[in-house]
Amino acid sequence: MSVPPPRPAPGAALTAALEAAADRAVLAPSVHNTQPWRLVLHGDRLELHADRSRQLTVLDPRGRALAQSVGAALLNARAAVAAAGFAAAVDRLPDRDDPDLLAVLRPGPGPADASLARLDAAVPLRHTNRRRFGEERVPDELLRVLVEAADAEDTLLVPVDRPDHLDLLGRLQRTADGIQNADPAYRAELRRWTTRSADQGDGVPPEAVAHVDGRQHDALPLRDFDTTGSGGLPARTGSGTAQTVVLLAGRTDDLLAWLRAGEALERVLLELTTRGWVAAPMTQAVEVPLTRTQLRSALVWHGHPLNLLRVGRAAPTPTTPRRRRDDAVRGSGRPPAPLRHPPVPGATGWVPPVR
Ligand SMILES: Cc1cc2nc3c(=O)[nH]c(=O)nc-3n(C[C@H](O)[C@H](O)[C@H](O)COP(=O)(O)O)c2cc1C
Secondary structure (H helix, E strand, O other): OOOOOOOHHHHHHHHHHHHHHHHHHHOOHHHHOOOEEEEEEOOEEEEEEOOOOOOOOOOOOOHHHHHHHHHHHHHHHHHHHHHHOOOEEEEOOOOOOOOEEEEEEEEOOOOOOHHOOHHHHHHHHHOOOOOOOOOOOHHHHHHHHHHHHHHHOOEEEEEEEOOHHHHHHHHHHHHHHHHHHHHHHHHHHHHHHHHOOOOHHHOOOHHOOOOOOOOOOOOOOOOOOOOOOOOOOOOOOOOOOOOOOEEEOOOOOOOHHHHHHHHHHHHHHHHHHHHHEEEEEEOOHHHHHHHHHHHHHOOOOOEEEEEEEEOOOEOOOOOOOOOHHHHHHHOOHHHHHHHHOOOOOOOOOOOOOOO
16 A cells, blocks of 8 residues: 655645745746846745846836736746645735835635646746747637736736737837837847846847848837847747737736736736747837837727737747846745756647748
């Protein structure tokens, strides 16, 4: 007769759940892979702080993208705690005197959130995919799942599917891309986060971005991360009005809404990953004030645009690095060890037809 493994004592199970929450949090997407978070483990809770030293002051002066990145990390931590069998209480912006303490997550008794627990396994499989997408569009029933996932995080998700809206979005994205690239400070900031050394464990590496050869004329231009001309992915991304695009918008335009939008972003991305779909934010049009205002009045007058995602099917993509765990996580009971983000295959082995 086999003997079941000993059940961990409640305190040990709680500690393990919190450590797992930190492990998962640091795998979240973040703008330019800045990983702008500082995680602090206590015996009964995980604190998620904004690390303002990692804020993109040119692209993101208000901190909208920073807060979304921390929100995505929070969603991963919530999924890990649920997968460990715990309910969780989340306090967002709990301390008026410390606005950079964005959230506190406390596992506790009660039923775990099954809809979050089931997303936990997708966390290490989710990667921003900047390849050419196949022609399959996201079916309406899956779009409804995405709308509900965002709604669960108090965020609006608006599919951009009318041809005139897609044309407008294309114009705004091209305008925003042009405005940003005309600014030497924007380009310098981008260069800084695309030329990181391996031991820094952050930034967007050449392997994960399309090679840019000056002949790209995408209707919906992706951000040009190929600042060194060594982008490892094929130059043609085919980003255009035939692909599925969704807009995420906050109900208000403040720190809490930005944090919630990050939770929604990650929840949507994980729902897609579990079903073998891939996605990539392409957020130039929501970053530039002029185009953001136009986007709002045309597409989501009842909300505040915060993120734009292209969604599709594509071959797996190389992964991005992460910082050493002890650089991002304080108060851990684990000995410091480099956190390697192993190159895992993408969520799908589906390969788009070669054109
Ligand atoms: C708020 C936000 C905005 C982003 N904007 C873009 C973008 O405009 N273009 C892009 O290719 N990736 C964008 N990303 C994706 C990040 O570059 C990506 O998450 C980061 O490099 C880490 O890689 P990973 O998502 O594969 O883990 C964005 C991510 C976040 C959270």
